[in-house]
Amino acid sequence: MPAVNASVRAASIEVKSLTKRFGAVTAVDDLSFTVEPGRITGFLGPNGAGKTTTLRILLDLAAPTSGSCTIGGRPYRDIPDPSRHVGAVLEATNFHPSRRARAHLQMMAIEAGVASPRIDTVLALVGLTADAKRKVGGYSMGMRQRLQLAGALLGDPSVLILDEPSNGLDPQGIAWLRDLLRHLAAEGRTILVSSHLLAEMAQTVDDVVIVSKGQLRAQGPLSILTARAQSSMRVRTPEVDRLSEIARGAGFAPRQLGGGALLVDGATPEALGPLIASNGVVVHELVQVSQDLESLFLELTTSMTTRDQPVPAVTR
Amino acid sequence: MTTMPRLVRAELFKLRTTPGPWVCFAVVVLLTGLGITTSFIVGQHGVVHFTAPTTTTQLRRLMGAGYTSAIVMAPVLGVLCITTEYRHRILTATLLIHPRRPDVLVAKVLASAVWGVLMAVASFVMIGAMGIPLLVAEGGSFSHLLRQVGPVMPGMFAAYVLLAVYGMGIGTLVRNQIAGVILALGLSLVLEPIIVAIFGSLAHMDVNFLPTRATQALAGSLSARGPGGGAGGTSSALLSWWLGAIALVLWGTGTAVLGYFTTFRRDVT
Numbered sequence: 001m002p003a004v005n006a007s008v009r010a011a012s013i014e015v016k017s018l019t020k021r022f023g024a025v026t027a028v029d030d031l032s033f034t035v036e037p038g039r040i041t042g043f044l045g046p047n048g049a050g051k052t053t054t055l056r057i058l059l060d061l062a063a064p065t066s067g068s069c070t071i072g073g074r075p076y077r078d079i080p081d082p083s084r085h086v087g088a089v090l091e092a093t094n095f096h097p098s099r100r101a102r103a104h105l106q107m108m109a110i111e112a113g114v115a116s117p118r119i120d121t122v123l124a125l126v127g128l129t130a131d132a133k134r135k136v137g138g139y140s141m142g143m144r145q146r147l148q149l150a151g152a153l154l155g156d157p158s159v160l161i162l163d164e165p166s167n168g169l170d171p172q173g174i175a176w177l178r179d180l181l182r183h184l185a186a187e188g189r190t191i192l193v194s195s196h197l198l199a200e201m202a203q204t205v206d207d208v209v210i211v212s213k214g215q216l217r218a219q220g221p222l223s224i225l226t227a228r229a230q231s232s233m234r235v236r237t238p239e240v241d242r243l244s245e246i247a248r249g250a251g252f253a254p255r256q257l258g259g260g261a262l263l264v265d266g267a268t269p270e271a272l273g274p275l276i277a278s279n280g281v282v283v284h285e286l287v288q289v290s291q292d293l294e295s296l297f298l299e300l301t302t303s304m305t306t307r308d309q310p311v312p313a314v315t316r
Numbered sequence: 317m318t319t320m321p322r323l324v325r326a327e328l329f330k331l332r333t334t335p336g337p338w339v340c341f342a343v344v345v346l347l348t349g350l351g352i353t354t355s356f357i358v359g360q361h362g363v364v365h366f367t368a369p370t371t372t373t374q375l376r377r378l379m380g381a382g383y384t385s386a387i388v389m390a391p392v393l394g395v396l397c398i399t400t401e402y403r404h405r406i407l408t409a410t411l412l413i414h415p416r417r418p419d420v421l422v423a424k425v426l427a428s429a430v431w432g433v434l435m436a437v438a439s440f441v442m443i444g445a446m447g448i449p450l451l452v453a454e455g456g457s458f459s460h461l462l463r464q465v466g467p468v469m470p471g472m473f474a475a476y477v478l479l480a481v482y483g484m485g486i487g488t489l490v491r492n493q494i495a496g497v498i499l500a501l502g503l504s505l506v507l508e509p510i511i512v513a514i515f516g517s518l519a520h521m522d523v524n525f526l527p528t529r530a531t532q533a534l535a536g537s538l539s540a541r542g543p544g545g546g547a548g549g550t551s552s553a554l555l556s557w558w559l560g561a562i563a564l565v566l567w568g569t570g571t572a573v574l575g576y577f578t579t580f581r582r583d584v585t
């Protein structure tokens with residue numbers, strides 16, 4: 001993989017109390033989060049959660065109703081030559097089909113004031129050197145994604161903002177993207193990436209920002225968030241009410257799941273087992289719930305009642 | 317390098333790497349050729365002859381043979397300059413590199429103007445390559461034609477430039493490419509003649525400030541029919557050339573400024 005310039009200046013992304021309304025619809029609702037340099041942050045949420053709207057506001061393509069977004073402490077429009085500091089992939093349709101891939105990058109390079117040799121560097125970086133003279137109209141979705149990424153890397157930016165960058169990529173392409181992002185993050189760059197591919201995100205990201213209905217549901221290092229979620233125990237028992245009371249008395253927060261099952265958040269087998277035995281509760285099943293990013297995501301984004309739920313924001 | 321030259325270079329690069337502007341260019345050459353041909357068709361005593369133009373008016377029609385292409389294709393080129401960005405969502409890439417939108421709009425105005433100049437050059441090259449040999453072959457006077465360069469050529473260049481900017485303004489207003497092209501052509505070829513006819517017949521008013529009429533004033537106010545057989549009107553009914561130029565500048569900048577405040581500042585989705 002060709003080396004990219006390592007002399008990058010780290011810059012954090014900060015979103016503060018961001019709200020965006022489209023008429024009666026609130027797409028982003030008082031959203032605040034921070035993205036740190038040197039880490040890959042996954043921006044996750046179901047369709048219509050406000051991810052793309054947030055990214056567009058961050059990149060000054062849309063105006064917020066209220067709140068602010070800054071990159072390195074500045075609004076995007078106030079960053080001199082922003083493409084030299086921030087690279088973005090928003091969607092794989094921003095091409096003229098009759099223009100050749102190299103010409104597309106050349107067009108961007110002229111506007112950004114980037115020297116032509118850099119075009120060959122980024123084409124090699126995304127593996128499109130052999131197809132650079134082809135018209136983009138003949139490109140596959142995956143090739144377009146690679147070309148978008150090449151455009152984002154043209155200015156050798158210290159911040160990368162990628163909206164669904166793995167769309168259309170084959171498994172090899174996804175693995176390649178993962179390695180590339182890891183490589184770029186290791187150089188100290190700030191990387192914010194939104195995606196629906198949770199399994200892939202789980203392998204790629206260091207931190208997550210989870211949003212739903214425009215609101216922040218969770219933010220923090222993925223390892224801490226999932227580790228905390230892993231401490232739940234599911235118990236199937238004919239004495240649900242009695243065990244709930246016992247668990248509550250021991251300082252846990254049990255939730256009845258129906259069907260004689262109880263979920264005891266924050267409990268471990270070592271803590272809950274003796275408690276059950278000492279109280280002589282009959283149990284049919286005792287399972288440590290092994291949660292991953294997907295289950296955490298689903299837990300935080302389904303059947304939410306918005307403001308009445310606390311936002312689990314954790315720090316490293 | 318400062319920002320604006322970079323932006324203009326990028327806009328020019330965009331135009332030359334897509335087929336639309338080249339099609340406009342080809343049509344300019346074609347229409348100019350047609351204009352040259354018609355300037356040799358002279359009617360006398362009810363009989364049509366193909367003969368060398370001899371009168372001042374006829375020679376100016378030959379020199380202004382690109383008039384129709386200016387009226388038709390320069391605005392279309394301007395429309396393409398901006399609406400292609402919306403149609404293929406390239407505006408996102410443009411604004412990510414340079415988020416200050418007024419600068420982008422100014423760069424597009426300047427790029428449209430440069431392509432206007434190139435179209436004018438193509439038109440006059442065509443006159444030189446086809447019109448002059450034809451004139452000489454038909455026994456016309458080359459020196460008499462040269463005398464019409466001064467009165468016609470600067471105005472024609474200005475007309476191409478300003479009409480391209482006017483088209484850019486229309487494109488900024490409507491954003492949709494097909495609607496922009498239809499609007500640019502419809503205004504010049506359909507709506508303006510209707511307005512001029514209505515005001516002329518009902519109110520006995522000369523509506524001279526509309527783009528096509530202003531172009532006639534700028535590019536050939538001497539002509540009773542307008543160079544190249546343009547729409548009607550007598551020279552006395554047209555604005556003076558400099559007022560025509562001001563009118564076109566106002567149409568171009570007015571539509572662009574209006575487009576900026578009504579559509580160009582909107583969210584890019």
